[in-house]
Amino acid sequence: MSPSKEQEIVAVAARLFKEKGYRATTLEDIAAAVGMLKGSLYYYIRSKEELLYLVVRDPIRQAYTRLEEIVASQAPVATKIAQAITNHMTLFHRHYPHIAVYLHDFPHLMHKLQQSVRETPKQYQRLWTTLLAQGVASGELRRDLDVKIAAYAILGMCNWVYRWYDPRGKLSAEEIAALFTRMILEGVLRPRPASPPAASEAVP
Amino acid sequence: MSPSKEQEIVAVAARLFKEKGYRATTLEDIAAAVGMLKGSLYYYIRSKEELLYLVVRDPIRQAYTRLEEIVASQAPVATKIAQAITNHMTLFHRHYPHIAVYLHDFPHLMHKLQQSVRETPKQYQRLWTTLLAQGVASGELRRDLDVKIAAYAILGMCNWVYRWYDPRGKLSAEEIAALFTRMILEGVLRPRPASPPAASEAVP
Amino acid sequence: MSPSKEQEIVAVAARLFKEKGYRATTLEDIAAAVGMLKGSLYYYIRSKEELLYLVVRDPIRQAYTRLEEIVASQAPVATKIAQAITNHMTLFHRHYPHIAVYLHDFPHLMHKLQQSVRETPKQYQRLWTTLLAQGVASGELRRDLDVKIAAYAILGMCNWVYRWYDPRGKLSAEEIAALFTRMILEGVLRPRPASPPAASEAVP
Amino acid sequence: MSPSKEQEIVAVAARLFKEKGYRATTLEDIAAAVGMLKGSLYYYIRSKEELLYLVVRDPIRQAYTRLEEIVASQAPVATKIAQAITNHMTLFHRHYPHIAVYLHDFPHLMHKLQQSVRETPKQYQRLWTTLLAQGVASGELRRDLDVKIAAYAILGMCNWVYRWYDPRGKLSAEEIAALFTRMILEGVLRPRPASPPAASEAVP
C-alpha cells in the first residue's frame, strides 16, 4: 500500500523542482529529502533528466487526453469551455508540483524532453483554438473573435495559476475554474441593462 | 552612436537568459556572443548576479511606475484597464527578453534580486486588484466579481505573453492589447440581443 | 589503524600551507599529495577556509589551555617560565606544521578565522605579561622589568622557532626550551663574581 | 623634492604588502592607492615580483652592511650586541613596512627573490653567531652558551617586532633596543646580592 520508493523519489523531485527549479535542484537535495545518499538514487533512476521525465509524464498525458475528449464531444461550446477549464484546474489539484514543473521548465528543457514527451504546449494550444473556432462557427462566440489570441489568453490565465496556486488555499480548484469560466465567457463589465429604451443605445 | 559595450553585454545577456534560462546560461556563452573571453566580462560587470539585475531593473521599474499612475488617474475604469494592458504589452514591445527573464526567473531568484529590486510581482498584482476594486465600487464592473482572482486571471493572460510573443510577429503589442482588453471587459460569448424586442433574434 | 582520509588531508594541508603559504597552496596541490583530484576533496571538507581552520584549531587550543594552567598554578615564577617555554616548544614537537601555519598566516587570515577561532595571539601575549608581572611582584624578577616588552621579547624568541625548527633536528624541543629558559632568566653574559669579597674572583 | 612616482609606488606597495600580504595584495589595490589604473603601473615596474624586490632591497642591504661592520669592529662584545640590536630596531624605525614584508614573506618567496637579493636570513644569522662566538671566546659571555641557538633566540626576539611595532607607538626603536639588550645580556631574574654577606638573603 505504501508508495514504492521510486514513486516517493518522483514525488519529492516534483516538489523540489517546483520550489527551486530543475537546474537549481541537486540530486543531493532530492536524496536528502528521501533519506538516502545521492549515489543511491541511481538504483532507481537512470539520470536526473529521466527523473524530470517521470515527474511530468503522467500529468500532462492526462491533461491532453481529457482535453481532446472535451473538444471532440457534443455539447454547447460554453459547456465545453467550462469543462476544459475545470480539467485544467483539476490538474493543479491533483498533480500540483508536477504540472508546475512542466509549465515552468518545459521551454528550456524541451530539447531534453521532446524525445520522450510528445505532448507539447503548442498542441494543447491548438486544441483550445479548435474549441474556440467551433464556438465561432456555431455562433455561440463572437464573430470577430481572434481565436488564436483568445486561446493564448485563456491558456495564460489558466497556466499562470501555477504561480499562486496553493493546494491548501481558500478556493478550491473547481471554484477557481468557475470564476475563470465566467470571466472568459462574459468578461468583467457590469452588463448594461437590456436595450428596451432603445434610441440612445448606439452612442457609446 | 553604437551602444556601449556594457549595454551590449546586458542586451546579449537578456537574450540568452531568455533563451536558455538564467542558470543554464554561462558567462562563457555571453562572452562568446559578445566576442570576448569570459574573464573579460568582469571588466564590465561585478558578477553574474549583477548582470541579471541590470537586465531586469529598468523595464520593471517602468512597468510599476506607469501602472501606479494609471491606477491613480481619473478615468472610467474600462479605460484604465485598457491603458494598463497596453502598458503591459508595450513592455514586451520595448524590452522583450528583459521582461521575459523577469517573469520567468523571478520566483527562483527572488532571494538574489530582492536586495536590489524592490518591485515584486506581488505588488503589481495588488495594484491590479485595486484597479478592479475601483470598478466594482463605481458600478462599472460586475458586483459579484472576485477582484483578487480576476487580477490573477488578467495577470496570467498578460504575463503569459512572454512565452509566445514575437517582436517581429504579425500582431503588434497594441493590437494584442486591444484584443485582450475586449476579452476581459466583455468575454468571448456573442452578446444576446436584449431580450424584449425578441423576434428577429434567430437571424445571426 | 591508518589515519582516516580526513586526517590525512588535514595533515597534508598543514604541511603544504607551511611550505608554500596558505594562499599559494592550491587545492590541487593538496589533492595531488593525497592522491586524488581536487574536486574529490570536497567530499571531506566544505571549503579551503575550513581546512585552514581544521589545521590550526586543536594545536592552538592546547597551547592556550596549558599556558593558562601554568600561569594560574602555584610555583616559583622561574619554574613557571620554564614550564611555559617548554609548553611552547612541545607544540612544535607535536604539531609542527600546524602551529607554523597559525603563527605565519594568522595576521592576514584573522578575518577568516576569527569567527571560529577565539584564541588570538594577543591573548597569549597577555597571559605571558601576567606571568612576568607575578614575578616582578614577588621579587623574583627585576623590579625595573618592562613586562610588556619582555613578554613580546620572549614570544618573539619562542615563536620564531617556527622558522628554523626541524622535527628531525639535532636538538629536541625540550633541549631548546632549556636553553631558551636559561637565556631568558640569566642572559648571555658571563656572571661577574660578586664584587665585594674581591679576592677569589678569578676562580670560576 | 617630491618623491618620484616610482618611489611612491614602492612605498605604497610596501605598506599594502605589509597589511595584507604579498599574494593577497593585487596590483589594482596598489594602483588605486597611488591614484592610477593597474595597467599604468607597468610604465614604472616590470612585474609584481620586481615590485617586491624594490620594496625589500635597500633596507636589507643596509641591515647586512651595518651588521657586518659591527661584527668586524673592535669593541667589547656587550657593546657590539647593543649596537647590533639598535641597528636592527633602527631598521623598523626607518623602513617599517619594507622590513616587515621581507621578514614575513621571504621564506615563501625566496625562490623569486634569490636571483636578485643575495642577503639571506641565513647569512644574517651567521653574523650573529659569529658575534656571540667572539664573546664566548673572549670570556665576556657564558662559556656554555650555545651560540647558534642564542643567535636564533636573539633574532626571533628582534624580528618578531615586525608583528607589533608601531612607528607612532609610545616606545621608540632605541628604547626597545635598550630594553632588549639588557634582557639578552642579563636576563630577567633579579640578581642575587653577592653571596658572602649572607644572612638576610632569604627574605625577599
Next chain:
DNA sequence: TATGAATGAGCTTTCATTCAT
C-alpha cells in the same frame, strides 16, 4: 604618462555520475 580594454591561465567550488562493496 597614463588609460581602457582585453587576455588567458589558474583558482575555488559544484555536481551528475560511476562503481566496488
Next chain:
DNA sequence: AATGAATGAAAGCTCATTCAT
C-alpha cells in the same frame, strides 16, 4: 538495496600582464 568514495567536466571568478592609443 544502499553506501561511501571518487571522478571529471564545467562553472563563476580573479588577476598579472599586454598593448594600441
